[in-house]
Amino acid sequence: xxxxxxxxxxxxxxxxxxxxxxxxxxxxxxxxxxxxxxxxxxxxxxxxxxxxxxxxxxxxxxxxxxxxxxxxxxxxxxxxxxxxxxxxxxxxxxxxxxxxxxxxxxxxxxxxxxxxxxxxxxxxxxxxxxxxxxxxxxxxxxxxxxxxxxxxxxxxxxxxxxxxxxxxxxxxxxxxxxxxxxxxxxxxxxxxxxxxxxxxxxxxxxxxxxxx
Amino acid sequence: xxxxxxxxxxxxxxxxxxxxxxxxxxxxxxxxxxxxxxxxxxxxxxxxxxxxxxxxxxxxxxxxxxxxxxxxxxxxxxxxxxxxxxxxxxxxxxxxxxxxxxxxxxxxxxxxxxxxxxxxxxxxxxxxxxxxxxxxxxxxxxxxxxxxxxxxxxxxxxxxxxxxxxxxxxxxxxxxxxxxxxxxxxxxxxxxxxxxxxxxxxxxxxxxxxxxxxxxxxxxxxxxxxxxxxxxxxxxxxxxxxxxxxxxxxxxxx
Amino acid sequence: xxxxxxxxxxxxxxxxxxxxxxxxxxxxxxxxxxxxxxxxxxxxxxxxxxxxxxxxxxxxxxxxxxxxxxxxxxxxxxxxxxxxxxxxxxxxxxxxxxxxxxxxxxxxxxxxxxxxxxxxxxxxxxxxxxxxxxxxxxxxxxxxxxxxxxxxxxxxxxxxxxxxxxxxxxxxxxxxxxxxxxxxxxxxxxxxxxxxxxxxxxxxxxxxxxxxxxxxxxxxxxxx
Numbered sequence: 001x002x003x004x005x006x007x008x009x010x011x012x013x014x015x016x017x018x019x020x021x022x023x024x025x026x027x028x029x030x031x032x033x034x035x036x037x038x039x040x041x042x043x044x045x046x047x048x049x050x051x052x053x054x055x056x057x058x059x060x061x062x063x064x065x066x067x068x069x070x071x072x073x074x075x076x077x078x079x080x081x082x083x084x085x086x087x088x089x090x091x092x093x094x095x096x097x098x099x100x101x102x103x104x105x106x107x108x109x110x111x112x113x114x115x116x117x118x119x120x121x122x123x124x125x126x127x128x129x130x131x132x133x134x135x136x137x138x139x140x141x142x143x144x145x146x147x148x149x150x151x152x153x154x155x156x157x158x159x160x161x162x163x164x165x166x167x168x169x170x171x172x173x174x175x176x177x178x179x180x181x182x183x184x185x186x187x188x189x190x191x192x193x194x195x196x197x198x199x200x201x202x203x204x205x206x207x208x209x210x211x212x
Numbered sequence: 213x214x215x216x217x218x219x220x221x222x223x224x225x226x227x228x229x230x231x232x233x234x235x236x237x238x239x240x241x242x243x244x245x246x247x248x249x250x251x252x253x254x255x256x257x258x259x260x261x262x263x264x265x266x267x268x269x270x271x272x273x274x275x276x277x278x279x280x281x282x283x284x285x286x287x288x289x290x291x292x293x294x295x296x297x298x299x300x301x302x303x304x305x306x307x308x309x310x311x312x313x314x315x316x317x318x319x320x321x322x323x324x325x326x327x328x329x330x331x332x333x334x335x336x337x338x339x340x341x342x343x344x345x346x347x348x349x350x351x352x353x354x355x356x357x358x359x360x361x362x363x364x365x366x367x368x369x370x371x372x373x374x375x376x377x378x379x380x381x382x383x384x385x386x387x388x389x390x391x392x393x394x395x396x397x398x399x400x401x402x403x404x405x406x407x408x409x410x411x412x413x414x415x416x417x418x419x420x421x422x423x424x425x426x427x428x429x430x431x432x433x434x435x436x437x438x439x440x441x442x443x444x445x446x447x448x449x450x451x452x453x454x455x456x457x458x459x460x461x462x463x464x465x466x
Numbered sequence: 467x468x469x470x471x472x473x474x475x476x477x478x479x480x481x482x483x484x485x486x487x488x489x490x491x492x493x494x495x496x497x498x499x500x501x502x503x504x505x506x507x508x509x510x511x512x513x514x515x516x517x518x519x520x521x522x523x524x525x526x527x528x529x530x531x532x533x534x535x536x537x538x539x540x541x542x543x544x545x546x547x548x549x550x551x552x553x554x555x556x557x558x559x560x561x562x563x564x565x566x567x568x569x570x571x572x573x574x575x576x577x578x579x580x581x582x583x584x585x586x587x588x589x590x591x592x593x594x595x596x597x598x599x600x601x602x603x604x605x606x607x608x609x610x611x612x613x614x615x616x617x618x619x620x621x622x623x624x625x626x627x628x629x630x631x632x633x634x635x636x637x638x639x640x641x642x643x644x645x646x647x648x649x650x651x652x653x654x655x656x657x658x659x660x661x662x663x664x665x666x667x668x669x670x671x672x673x674x675x676x677x678x679x680x681x682x683x684x685x686x687x688x689x690x
Contacts, residue, residue, distance in 0.1 A: 012366070013449040048554055051690045074556035082547025086479065088486045093479075100475030103468040103556040349637045356634040363624045372687045373620045377634060380616055380680065384638050387669070391641035395648065 007056035015211035029183040034208035040186040048078045077149035083140040087129040091139040114145035144172050154185040224301045226443045233436040244429035251422030275325035277424035278318045285315035290382035293375035305371025310438035316354035342396035346389045353381040472557035473565045480569035494535035495577045501527035502585040513590045520589035521650035528578045532610040535574035539618040560678035575607030598653040602646040605666040612677035613638050619684035
């Protein structure tokens with residue numbers, strides 16, 4: 001369970017946001033909404049532990065994330081604005097290394113299956129450099145297929161995806177939440193998460209407002 | 213914080229420190245000037261002419277205290293850096309940044325006076341003496357810190373990065389000094405140390421001590437002044453600074 | 467153990483990337499060769515002089531080459547987001563940074579060690595001197611990578627990066643230079659090199675242990 005208490009963040013001298021609090025339980029999805037520049041990315045990075053908040057705390061299973069350390073990070077998957085893909089490596093190599101860094105070892109079959117799921121069959125061994133932007137995003141999102149993390153924190157995951165990839169992603173996210181995972185994401189669009197069975201999944205939303 | 217004990221963190225708040233620094237400043241500046249005058253008088257008027265080196269040796273009254281200060285200030289920077297990284301206080305970063313330029317100045321002064329002394333004594337403007345060479349490297353450490361903190365726009369990131377390099381530098385200073393001394397003795401380079409001379413007159417020692425104290429007080433005064441400026445800049449968005457600035461604008465007392 | 471798996475994965479990835487982008491790697495090595503070749507051209511072919519200056523010139527060449535290579539260490543990972551993923555890995559960040567430092571040394575430092583004898587021959591160094599040169603570079607170049615890595619981490623994404631990095635890191639390199647070149651000179655003069663080697667080791671071992679932690683701290687500051 002992720003709980004966020006009274007977070008506030010400053011950019012330079014100006015306060016960005018303050019007093020942000022919410023809870024995320026298992027099998028819940030939370031959509032962080034807000035205008036451009038209000039600090040959604042900063043909020044997500046603070047939650048992941050990449051930046052320190054100017055006030056407030058983030059708790060994982062009722063423990064501050066700073067103390068939870070490995071227990072928190074082994075349950076966390078973060079996809080930010082950067083795809084974290086190595087252009088000179090193939091999609092296959094990228095996914096394998098990513099999984100190892102995230103603490104999971106994958107067999108060849110598992111990697112190929114994940115990439116095939118994301119519509120990259122036949123392109124697994126091409127260097128990422130020669131892929132289109134959409135294919136690169138699919139490669140990055142293939143991490144979701146193989147992740148065992150309970151909490152997924154995604155910053156604008158729906159950007160630059162075609163209709164088919166969007167469906168794929170929504171299905172992945174819905175499956176994750178339905179199986180008890182937690183999802184925290186930002187997006188400018190309202191997203192419905194449709195489960196494979198065609199049932200909709202309720203997505204809560206939290207509006208991030210600029211500090212006074 | 214124990215109620216009966218001293219609250220060390222009271223002055224860690226920039227506003228409190230601003231007031232304290234403002235009160236101490238004039239006293240320190242005056243004392244620095246007085247001690248400096250006394251030291252210079254002792255060094256240049258009272259101390260006897262050196263048997264071997266004539267009048268030129270008098271530069272040590274600037275050179276030696278400047279060297280001492282350049283090292284003390286670096287240690288102070290390392291101290292504040294450790295404090296800053298441990299307790300995450302904004303003031304520590306400001307103190308370290310305020311100390312650096314003065315430290316660099318003393319290192320530069322030490323090098324320059326060393327050269328001025330070296331020329332009449334050894335016939336060369338620069339002698340690869342162990343201490344002078346270490347001083348040169350220390351000067352580069354100062355420049356590195358100043359360059360790094362100036363290049364980073366975000367003040368908090370700049371403080372932390374600067375603190376790290378100051379600490380790494382401080383750990384390396386004894387290693388650098390050791391290696392340079394070793395290098396120097398092996399190559400039997402010249403040694404410009406007058407302080408090793410066994411027959412240093414008491415007057416000379418007093419002169420150097422007074423100058424060292426004067427430099428020290430000058431440093432503290434100047435650093436406090438600089439820190440006050442840093443505080444005003446960094447805390448410009450807070451109420452107390454806005455109030456202060458508007459009071460000043462209307463000609464009120466600071 | 468998943469931490470050691472992560473270590474190996476990062477090491478293999480960095481090595482693979484270096485092999486696929488050989489130009490970056492070769493630049494630093496080439497620089498070493500060029501510096502060593504330019505000095506005789508600048509000073510004159512008189513072998514006695516060359517033998518005198520060889521330890522210093524070769525060591526300074528290795529040092530400058532290392533400094534050039536340092537800029538590559540974290541830059542790419544910082545820009546494409548891989549560094550963030552490493553910071554969020556359940557494996558301890560110092561361990562992953564150690565993998566990067568090792569890969570960096572294998573690709574930028576070890577070639578210098580292997581090339582040094584060839585360049586030393588140009589300066590008419592005797593075989594024992596060449597052996598000492600190789601040994602000191604073998605012990606010293608890792609220290610340069612380890613200590614330089616801290617500077618590289620601190621200057622990530624900062625204006626004036628390359629020059630700033632050099633300024634930060636040069637004072638810290640001086641002891642390695644003094645004892646590295648000093649050992650070769652001592653060997654040539656017939657003096658023992660045990661003291662120098664011990665001191666180089668005394669610098670290497672703490673660097674191996676502490677530098678990954680210092681680099682991680684610096685990287686986290688850069689990621690904030």
